[in-house]
Amino acid sequence: MTEDIFEEIDDDIVGEEIEQGDSEGGELHEHYRFVADKGQSLIRVDKYLTMHIVGISRNRIQQAADAGNIFVNDTPVKSNYKVKPNDVVTVMMERPRRELEIIPEDIPLDIIYEDDDLMVINKQPGLVVHPGFGNWQGTLVNAIAFRLKDTPGYDPKDPRFGLVHRIDKDTSGLLVIAKNELTKAHLASQFFHKTSKREYIALVWGQVAEDSGRIEGNIGRSLKDRLQMVVFPEGDYGKAAVTNYEVVERLGYVTLVRCRLETGRTHQIRVHMKYIGHTLFNDARYGGNEILKGTRFTKYKQFVQNCFAICPRQALHARTLGFVHPRTGEEMLFESPLAEDMVQLVDKWRGYIASRDTNS
The missing domain is CATH 3.30.2350.10 (Pseudouridine synthase)
Structure with missing residues (x-):
């Protein structure tokens, strides 16, 4: 669970490619908060957090710091920052913790392609992609949950399914959605290795x-x-x-x-x-x-x-989204006319x- 919380800082490799960042208003959400003891000796913040968060790697913490997600006393810090007595160390993310309930909602979607593994959606402007502060329902993720609710093994809260990348609420255009773990992993690899076309x-x-x-x-x-x-x-x-x-x-x-x-x-x-x-x-x-x-x-x-x-x-x-189909190996290229x-x-x-x- 801990690794999942941090996955959104790896923009491409885990498939949470954030082209413009689906931060929905830029609100940051607190995932962890620690107050250093009065007798705390000087220690790098990445090492400090690795000691305090069960199951997280130091590399993940360093990536979070590079992405501006590690704060000390409300100020973003790098991973080599030395924690001092009484410092307030927080991990802030662009989405709430995944404990939030994803409610399937019958929201109309402009689906331009769909098969057993994936679907490509032409998102209208104004549609929030992921639930977050002020937008807990009525999002693309809620719509996808409804669309895939009868798909075997699908869980809208499982990061191995669904969104492969995201665009802003007020950006229109193409998104690809994975219906299974293999598809998401394959597509995420393409985004990471820059073989997809956007x-x-x-x-x-x-x-x-x-x-x-x-x-x-x-x-x-x-x-x-x-x-x-x-x-x-x-x-x-x-x-x-x-x-x-x-x-x-x-x-x-x-x-x-x-x-x-x-x-x-x-x-x-x-x-x-x-x-x-x-x-x-x-x-x-x-x-x-x-x-x-x-x-x-x-x-x-x-x-x-x-x-x-x-x-x-x-x-x-x-406007344009291209990738290799994970199952068939076919080159897929989609274009969406301007909104x-x-x-x-x-x-x-x-x-x-x-x-x-x-x-x-």
């Missing part, structure tokens, strides 16, 4: 200068704001992350881009694009819900506000640019 379409603020590019930089939880992830270009904090992007269409003060992931980190595309100066359009978590580019004219400001209303979320869609709100958003920007060019 492409996203995003609308970002500003004119992206290069037609294509590669963004590298460790991603970890912000030391100033727990709800945000940030890039650490130097040092060993956070986890290595790589995003490749290509310009699809230039639309004046915004750009439509295609992003291909080599890794799967929490909020990866959102954080990497902001890092190079192109925050996702209407991404409230990272400031994209402000007018970051354009004019000061009232008419333009109203146009942007209308755009925000059309697509009231970060403009990000998981309707993003279609309308892009069309509105096209109309704005055409009108501007006509009047200039």
Whole structure:
């Protein structure tokens, strides 16, 4: 049970690939809390936790620290931090402990492929993926539990089944679901070894200068704001992350881009694009819900506000998902058309640019 609690820190290897991190609002949940004794001698926090948590490996603790999940006195620390007397050491995760009950719910799903081993779902924006703070029911996991409730051996609380990777509540697009342990292990291995294919379409603020590019930089939880992830270009904090992007269409003060992931980190595309100066359009978590580019004219400001209303979320869609079928060995490739709100958003920007060019 203890290993399961920590599995979500291994973004790819255990299949809990967190492309943008299904943290559902960024809320962290306390899994363990220890208060060091008054006579506590100085000891590394990874060793301290290994001594206090039954069945956990020191390597797991170190991975948790790298991911920003180990806190001392409410501040994230690295694994070499020395615990002192009266320190409050906590392990914080992005999901509640697995003791929560998963209630099957008959929630409509857009299933674009299904067989005895897996199913591929086109997730609508606004659907929370995993139960968590403020969203205990009505999630994708509840819907999957209902869909698979008659599958032999299926247990919605068993991490060996179900979600292979996750995307944010407000990100639309493709997800693959495993119906058995063998399928999940095989797919998780593909995500870890980067043999799966994942492409996203995003609308970002500003004119992206290069037609294509590669963004590298460790991603970890912000030391100033727990709800945000940030890039650490130097040092060993956070986890290595790589995003490749290509310009699809230039639309004046915004750009439509295609992003291909080599890794799967929490909020990866959102954080990497902001890092190079192109925050996702209407991404409230990272400031994209402000007018970051354009004019000061009232008419333009109203146009942007209308755009925000059309697509009231970060403009990000998981368009392409490819993998090798665990049982048949067949190359599987799925594509999902842009969600309707993003279609309308892009069309509105096209109309704005055409009108501007006509009047200039």
